[in-house]
Amino acid sequence: AADLTASPSSFRVDEPLTPEKDVTNYNNFYEFGMGKGDPAANSGDFKPSPWTIKVDGMVAKPKEFGLDELMAMPLEERTYRMRCVEAWSMVVPWIGFPLASLIDKVEPLGSAKYVAFETVVRPEQMPGQSGYFQPLPWPYVEGLRLDEARHPLTILSVGLYGKTLPNQNGAPVRLVVPWKYGFKGIKSIVKITLTDKQPPTTWNLSAPNEYGFYANVNPAVDHPRWSQATENRIGEGGFFGGSRRNTLPFNGYAEEVASLYAGMDLAANF
């Protein structure tokens, strides 16, 4: 990962950062294996450059963005809480830019209601995408409602801890939606499509009763196999660090985003 400069932003959580070694060694990125250490161990052959993201669908000006163009966007450093659906969390200093600024460049049509995302498929560089056993169908796909995608908190990240993204964190560009469970933060994106239909999402296809389309962090709605009321903060040392804390509605971003879901039953739309 190369050094990367970004302007500071007002989006920063007033909580201690998760150590960089935990942010880059405790990952879910099944394209590189199912263990938490697999992405760091198995992503050495992955080539995040050159890279393009194709943005198409219901837009006036579909376009392929090269990596240089993405890196030339006005980059900000934003410290966000990251809450995994598995009931652990981190605080990560991301570098990136609002997804809205990319969407604006392609001029969405009035008919566009959702945004679909797709991860790269490269079995020769991603060991989890080859072999007899593959945990998920590829490509990994995710989606947001257009208003969620355009929300100022939603960013495309190209770096963390002052450097370009390590492969295991989704190099060269990934989504970060801090009020949703981490699996919504699709990594190594190659395609973004604006559409009028709710797009399929990988974990929802895999286990629809466990992972919904919205996946908003919600302590009141349990995962069928575990409670979401509390979370374990990664990297706070040992058994007795008192690192279990209460999970906050919308991961602490309720003030900014709760209005997006006004009138919706969040237990049904989990």
Place this chain on the structure above:
Amino acid sequence: MASIPALPRKYHGASVWALYTLGFIPAVSAFYLGATGQLPGNAIKEFEHLLGIWALRFLIATLCITPIRDLLGVNWIRYRRALGLLAFWYVVMHFATYMILDKYLDFASIVTDIARRPFITIGMAGLVMLIPLALTSNNWSIRKLGPRWIRLHKLVYVIAAAGALHFAMSVKVVGPEQMIYIALVAALLVWRLLRSRFNQRRRERARPNFGAAR
């Protein structure tokens, strides 16, 4: 078949105690690393998971004693009690870690978990079934219960199946690791159905067809 050299009788007792000592090393070393903040990532989950996996491994080892005797002619039955008790203590430590370190003794939430989450219900059932086996693992109980002891301890088949199922149901995607444990337990249980026929056929083959052997 080249047989494994037999351990001299005088070392039998010591070898069982060595097994107990070795058996607790994974738990003790992981506890030390976790308590001193040296387990990477999610220390409590790592520890909980390690204890569960070793419990399953010891259960499987317990079930291996009989097929090893049937197929290799090596009698390691003197280790079976230790392996079974190691499995029991690892399950107890696994549950204690879940209760104390993971759940902070939040009993309401623990009861909800056990009642509502099938993989935890199954795991808990495994622990409950292990208790009578551990309590009757002493020589006195074996003598006292006689044939009933053997019937009671067949519960270990159900417990091993529960353990493998509990593991598979706990993960987001059932992968090769879970499948291997399920396959091992399944093979060891199927062996119980086949072994009497296998042993009988082997005895017949070892014996001349006519004329009474001895």
